[in-house]
Amino acid sequence: MNDSVKAGKTTAIVAYLTPLGGLIAIFMNLEPKNEFARFHIRQAFGIHLLFISFGILSSTYGSLYSASGLFLCYSVLWVFSFIGAVSEKKQLIPFLGNYFQKWFTFIQ
Numbered sequence: 001m002n003d004s005v006k007a008g009k010t011t012a013i014v015a016y017l018t019p020l021g022g023l024i025a026i027f028m029n030l031e032p033k034n035e036f037a038r039f040h041i042r043q044a045f046g047i048h049l050l051f052i053s054f055g056i057l058s059s060t061y062g063s064l065y066s067a068s069g070l071f072l073c074y075s076v077l078w079v080f081s082f083i084g085a086v087s088e089k090k091q092l093i094p095f096l097g098n099y100f101q102k103w104f105t106f107i108q
Contacts, residue, residue, distance in 0.1 A: 005088045008037030012085040015044035016078065022048050026107060033108060040085045042107050043093060046100030047078055 011034065015025035022044050029037045051074050058067035077093050084091040092098055 004034060005036045007032075008034030008040075009085065009088060011037035012040035012044075013082070015041045016047070016082045016085060019048040019052070029108075036088075036090065038107060039090050039101070040081070042100050042104040043081050043097060045104050045107060046096060047074070047081060047093065050074055050077070050096075 008029070011025050011028045014028065015022050015037070022041065025037065025041050025044070029041060054067075054070040054074055058070055080091070081093055092101070
């Protein structure tokens with residue numbers, strides 16, 4: 001297990017860097033497939049979608065205060081997950097982590 005985690009750590013970290021990094025990580029994990037990397041790719045994919053959704057919501061309906069709150073929420077979730085990847089832990093983000101693992105099963 002520990003060797004598997006170490007093998008997928010770089011891919012997991014790349015997944016969090018940007019939405020483009022998430023796509024790169026998907027291709028990095030095609031062969032060989034790594035469970036640790038897949039877990040973090042799914043988490044990162046969900047966080048990046050939240051970021052895009054927050055941007056759309058705040059530009060359409062929000063004020064500066066609501067946008068700040070949404071992006072603070074995104075930032076906290078991103079830091080939480082990124083630290084988990086760096087410290088080689090599979091920790092779900094609060095509230096949405098289980099859903100991200102279920103919704104994004106197409107990420108292998």
